[in-house]
Amino acid sequence: MAVHLDLADIQGNVLVAYGLQGFYKGRVMVFHIDKAESGRKFVTELLPMITTAQACPPGTSPGPKCPVAVNIAFTFYGLLALGVPIRTLRGMPDEFIDGMIARARMLGDDFHDGWTNKWDEVWTKSGLAFGPSNYTVHILITLNAQMDVDTGKAVPELASVTSQINNLARDSGGVTLLTGHNPPGRGVRRDYQDLSLIIKQREDGKYVPIPKEHFGFTDGIGDPVFEGQYSLEDEQAKVKGNGALDGKGNWRPLATGEFLLGYPDEAQEIAGAAMPLEFSRNGTFMAYRKMHQNVAAFTAFMDEKVEQFRVVAGIENVDHARETLMAKMAGRWSDGVPISLAPTWEEWDAFNKKYPNVHHATDPNGWAARNVALANFSFGDDPDGLKCPLTAHMRRVNTRDMLGPTDGDGTVLTNRRRILRRGLLYGESPDGAHDTDEQGVLMLIVCASLFRQFEFVQQQWINYGLDAGAGSDTCPIVGNHSDGAPGGKHGPKAKFVIPADPASGKPPFIVEGIPQFVETRGGEYFFVPSMTALRMIGMGVVDPT
Amino acid sequence: MPTFDGGHYFLTVLVPVKTKPAPDETASPVHALRKKLDMLPPAQQTPACCDDQSPFARNTRNHFARFVVIDDVAYNGRVTENSICLLIRNALSKKKINLVEAQPQDHLTCPFLLFAAEIDAASGADTERDSYLATLWATMEHELREIFTHCEGFAGVNDSASFAKYIASCQIETTMPFNDYYVDIKATVQSLPKLPADQYIIVPGLGALVLLFGLFVFIYGSWSMGFMVVLVGAAVLAVGLWLAYAGLMKAGAKPFPAAEDSNLPTVLKALHLQRVFARFAIDNQLLAADPNSAEQFYARFGDFVAAHDPNNLGVIDDRPDPGYRQTQKPGIVGIFEI
Numbered sequence: 051m052a053v054h055l056d057l058a059d060i061q062g063n064v065l066v067a068y069g070l071q072g073f074y075k076g077r078v079m080v081f082h083i084d085k086a087e088s089g090r091k092f093v094t095e096l097l098p099m100i101t102t103a104q105a106c107p108p109g110t111s112p113g114p115k116c117p118v119a120v121n122i123a124f125t126f127y128g129l130l131a132l133g134v135p136i137r138t139l140r141g142m143p144d145e146f147i148d149g150m151i152a153r154a155r156m157l158g159d160d161f162h163d164g165w166t167n168k169w170d171e172v173w174t175k176s177g178l179a180f181g182p183s184n185y186t187v188h189i190l191i192t193l194n195a196q197m198d199v200d201t202g203k204a205v206p207e208l209a210s211v212t213s214q215i216n217n218l219a220r221d222s223g224g225v226t227l228l229t230g231h232n233p234p235g236r237g238v239r240r241d242y243q244d245l246s247l248i249i250k251q252r253e254d255g256k257y258v259p260i261p262k263e264h265f266g267f268t269d270g271i272g273d274p275v276f277e278g279q280y281s282l283e284d285e286q287a288k289v290k291g292n293g294a295l296d297g298k299g300n301w302r303p304l305a306t307g308e309f310l311l312g313y314p315d316e317a318q319e320i321a322g323a324a325m326p327l328e329f330s331r332n333g334t335f336m337a338y339r340k341m342h343q344n345v346a347a348f349t350a351f352m353d354e355k356v357e358q359f360r361v362v363a364g365i366e367n368v369d370h371a372r373e374t375l376m377a378k379m380a381g382r383w384s385d386g387v388p389i390s391l392a393p394t395w396e397e398w399d400a401f402n403k404k405y406p407n408v409h410h411a412t413d414p415n416g417w418a419a420r421n422v423a424l425a426n427f428s429f430g431d432d433p434d435g436l437k438c439p440l441t442a443h444m445r446r447v448n449t450r451d452m453l454g455p456t457d458g459d460g461t462v463l464t465n466r467r468r469i470l471r472r473g474l475l476y477g478e479s480p481d482g483a484h485d486t487d488e489q490g491v492l493m494l495i496v497c498a499s500l501f502r503q504f505e506f507v508q509q510q511w512i513n514y515g516l517d518a519g520a521g522s523d524t525c526p527i528v529g530n531h532s533d534g535a536p537g538g539k540h541g542p543k544a545k546f547v548i549p550a551d552p553a554s555g556k557p558p559f560i561v562e563g564i565p566q567f568v569e570t571r572g573g574e575y576f577f578v579p580s581m582t583a584l585r586m587i588g589m590g591v592v593d594p595t
Numbered sequence: 596m597p598t599f600d601g602g603h604y605f606l607t608v609l610v611p612v613k614t615k616p617a618p619d620e621t622a623s624p625v626h627a628l629r630k631k632l633d634m635l636p637p638a639q640q641t642p643a644c645c646d647d648q649s650p651f652a653r654n655t656r657n658h659f660a661r662f663v664v665i666d667d668v669a670y671n672g673r674v675t676e677n678s679i680c681l682l683i684r685n686a687l688s689k690k691k692i693n694l695v696e697a698q699p700q701d702h703l704t705c706p707f708l709l710f711a712a713e714i715d716a717a718s719g720a721d722t723e724r725d726s727y728l729a730t731l732w733a734t735m736e737h738e739l740r741e742i743f744t745h746c747e748g749f750a751g752v753n754d755s756a757s758f759a760k761y762i763a764s765c766q767i768e769t770t771m772p773f774n775d776y777y778v779d780i781k782a783t784v785q786s787l788p789k790l791p792a793d794q795y796i797i798v799p800g801l802g803a804l805v806l807l808f809g810l811f812v813f814i815y816g817s818w819s820m821g822f823m824v825v826l827v828g829a830a831v832l833a834v835g836l837w838l839a840y841a842g843l844m845k846a847g848a849k850p851f852p853a854a855e856d857s858n859l860p861t862v863l864k865a866l867h868l869q870r871v872f873a874r875f876a877i878d879n880q881l882l883a884a885d886p887n888s889a890e891q892f893y894a895r896f897g898d899f900v901a902a903h904d905p906n907n908l909g910v911i912d913d914r915p916d917p918g919y920r921q922t923q924k925p926g927i928v929g930i931f932e933i
Binding site: 362559 | 873876877880881883884885
């Protein structure tokens, strides 16, 4: 029997990447609970505003009924402050109790000495933080808003929902909005973290989003597909390349329990969770990671290295060499075409002729065919990374069929290490933007076990190279890049190897001295409860006995 | 003989720990022992601490070495029985089993210190073990004294020979060694002893045939003659089966050959070469890409080989050559040292 999800009980942001569903704008509000009673009142009064997966089902556009999607999540200390019983909380996982900043070393977020001074102030007080500075984050509220095409700004409802929530917090008598989405003592003290896709104005004056992140790569292509998430029809369309691959080349959706608590997972068991079961079931965990992008450093580095790469790789045209170098680092060409399917500039061109980048409104079939083609590939035929380097960003974060114990095991080892990518961009990166400006990605990573899924990928695959046969090399794009300073704790200068086919007679290209392209600027681990659990938390009736 | 396999000697030792403090001490010996072990450098290699290397890194023979304190054997709980069977048995038998009465439990008379080390060895002879223990005594006598002083029978140990004798007296057989080096599978399979199945089958087969013939004679002919033939057949069958069993066990006891280059000095040299060669490759990649500079590139590689001396492992008497820098030092591999 297939898994049927109770969509009206699950928060909408678990099943849907809002940014791909018409919500191009967003805002983050965080709160501290001073009094348990006030906190519970706040939660109860928020409950009718929370957007479920029923209100915004996957695979559809939001429509006018849902201008702003509202979702909520709690830190461990938030649940404690709300009076959730200790017997329930003792079933919570270690990493969630620790919180993200306590695990920064392991995650590789300690990019340089004094890294906490670069974090947004609001995220730097974690755990119990005794004393007067006890304004630790307890509640996270994410607002995802539709865009007004005439102004390129969020619909006016975003402002009204924001003030409505602020009023609820104030009226509760013991819930405080935490400000400081900026480094301590620097810039304007921001009340909220505002989010937006990159927006451009069309010739007809209307504003439209472009699906790029700040470095210029098309983003949001691959995302895991799990059982119960989509209608059967949509599942069939999306599962190839996004689900689990067996040894015979068939794709199936991943087990629900990898992304929602209370369901069987890829180990064919229902993993333990905080009791009672109805408190955990249909809930999940989320890592909030504000990732700053040093766009100027990225552009300058490409300019610096492209000539060497052009010579070593034997590519005549410097623009082709630049695009190829970027693609080798990312695993996809800048428009999202996987380099595994189109290893050279010419093949890339041919791929785009075969699957042109059409708009889904004008050519739905062509659009669907391109989407399948962008996702449906594996690495089994490229064990040495001659097409897609083993250490390219995309091959690290989703190793597909690369790590099977023996040939023909499909994605068996990777199935337990998948994460849902939610979140949106922030800031703007026009030409001439500085690295000191605000621009980056707000990653919201959703999975049933932050330890087993997110933290493993971050530590072992992004910030280490052993599984890719690359020693201590880190991800060329989002990894922790050592500057090689003598006595520094991260070792020699960061490098990245682009293998060459020995038959070609060309040597591999080794990019050395990669600067830090992406830096964590704050974040935390959250529990994303079901509507049932939210109601129980608000009423104060969580009963683990 | 799994204590020796794949070119490595797997030393396993269980040393009894004292149970009473020495007259001038107050701390329990097992407490003092654990504290000493926690103060050895590798135990302190948490992210917050320490550049010190393990004293075991002073020699070039052990791959891994570890100490573990075993307080007691674990009790797995009552041996379970089918409760219905128990009910019936208790109803029928006079000797009732009372589930409230505890079953006997095993306990150790004292805690034990487990010392286990994997060392390079050519034949697995006792002299190889003793020479390793002598190297340990020569390089870390101070630490060994501080550790084993909490163990029984160490008082008389005062030199490398008596230390080797002491450890040998506490050695137990290693029954499950684990070699983490890639072997040449084809060569290893070829090196396995052939099992001459015909030899193993002929003798017991002959015995079985004689036995069957004897049975036939017993039934249809003379019973006394038949009985004699059956006895002879059974004896031949038993001897044949035992020979086959002994032959198989003997073949199984033959150690696997050593994996190529799996001794510690070679592994250390390989780590060093891997690092410096990566440097060489980065520095010369533009030269390598240009066919016109092949000669220059070739000359640079010659310089590289000359500078890094691939065949010199840099070892004197089981210890790193103090004056030699072209290899990785044993111990924790630092991220900068070349």
